[in-house]
Amino acid sequence: MIELIFEPAIGENGFIDIPLIDKIFYNDEMILNKAIRFKPDLIAFSTITNLYMPVKKLAKKFKEVMPKVPIIVGGIHATSLPERTIAEKNFDMICLGEGEHAMEELLQRMREKKSYNDIKNLWVKDETGFVHKNVKRPVIKPLESLPYPDKSLFAKYGALNSTVMIMTTRGCPFACTFCVNSFRNQVYSGEVYLRQRSVKSVIDDLIEIKKTYKPKEIRFEDDVFAYNQKWLNEFKVEYSKHIGIPFHCYVTPSTAKDEILEGLKEAGCKSVSIGIQSGSEKIRTKLLHRRHSDELIIAACERIKKHKLKIFAEYIFGFPEETPEDMWKSYELNDKIKPFSALSFIFYPYPKTALAEYSLKNGYLTKEDYDKVKDGYGSYHTSCWLDLPYKDEVYKLNAMLPIWNKTPKILKPLLKSILKLKYGPIHKLIYLASIPTMWFEEFVARIKAMPRMLMMTRSALMNDDWDKAYKDNLEIEYSQNQEILPQPKLIIENEENLINVESAVKAKALEALKAKRRKEHFFHGEIKFPK
């Protein structure tokens, strides 16, 4: 049985953190009590770096009340920082890369009370504190071999409202330097990480979702959706025939070609997000590895509009080497594109990405701050980690772009004068006020869904809906679960020598094992980007 007991997206890390809501609707005590009642055999977290901090805090609390229950953490954070993550005393295991098969094997071994120190994709800490670093598995192919994600776990917390999110791919074909995909593609060198589910798999999944949750909109959360024309040709027919719900997806200036946009429109697409990231061609080309000229971006957006799709343009401020002039170019380019909505973020140096390493190497990011990022501090909404001379501009321009996009030309001089002020409450207020304007219908839908979500979260945490008759009989005797390696037998007459020789043999075997692990393991220390 699986139970979802923690949803970290709200609170603790710069988002919504309202003490009264915490107290009434969800709090650590409620989460821990639910976990105690559930009596888990294993606690598993998946996290990205900027949500790692609450995960770490909660893991500590779980360990205090359930010290014998092993805790595993996976996701891109553990994958990019395995040494640091496994060193955390409350984590017993980490999962690197894709977790499905590793978790399946782990649970099976636990059920059979067998050692699980050697499961591929896992790093396992044994009772001596030794970390068994196992090799990676190949990528999961085809994706249809996996069951559909069980959304009911989230539904009972009220997390599914009128919009349901789904993915048709894993990975991204591009290697933008600020994105974790560039790092992930490196890790899976020699394999193609990008995979796409078949149209049938996606449609069958959506038919179930439509029947069960009756969504009013579907969001395809793929990094790049419908890059494959042949796939799209089949998808548009099946989607409009069986699903017919308006959808949103992501395109890039490179993939926003007429034929693709036409296919998206025919399928039922209403809006697209497109990453512009910077209005400065220099920053895009030299620093982000996105060689899209301004003309190309403008032309791509013109095509999107021609197909009557709403544009959500996304920007990032606060890159290394970015000057206020570069940042202002984002405003200028945005004025040319005229998107339905402009969304802005602050550059967050995700660990091991090329741009984070570059920032560190070139003095834009201190080691201390990089360590804080690695511990999960900050967010791409609120924190500029780089040591930039124009930090104020980063915060101001990030805060005011959404409202700038919605402001009539005649009022823009007023906004310009606000931009000239020192960063302060006025800019923060404007940012907050701009949230409903980014997508009013969506904002209203979310506000409407909020009370229901809070009530359902409380209800899900307070009520036990699992089958209490179910008993796995799995008892974690952690000390008994460790692998006992056969020791070499030596016949030596002198007992003193025996001890020395035995320890020498052990040390040699350990060294050999370490060397073997080093050779086999897919992480070989620092990532070296090819020249």
Place this chain on the structure above:
Amino acid sequence: MEKELIKLNVIDRDGKKTLIEAAEGATMREAIMDKLAPSMFALCEGNCICATCHVYVAQEDFIKLKKIEENETETMTTNDIDQTPYSRLSCQIELEKENNEMTVTIAPLTSL
């Protein structure tokens, strides 16, 4: 009719030359990925959008290739690659008899 095997000389990013074989009709990307599986190569699996399967074709072999299409040119222009007059995306090259024993160099990756 049985397909012929096409020989291809591939110079990898370390400058090492390897002779590989692929069935006629396969794309050059498939042949390289299958036999050499280079790092960060062909990330979009042959959909002509990422340009990571960029190769430099030897001058004398370049003229034997079919004419480059607009889609390929656009992808090369919009992605982060160092283009030369002999640049091609290997996902767009279908191997034919005329291409036997041609030489290509896998383009280096750009770094910060």
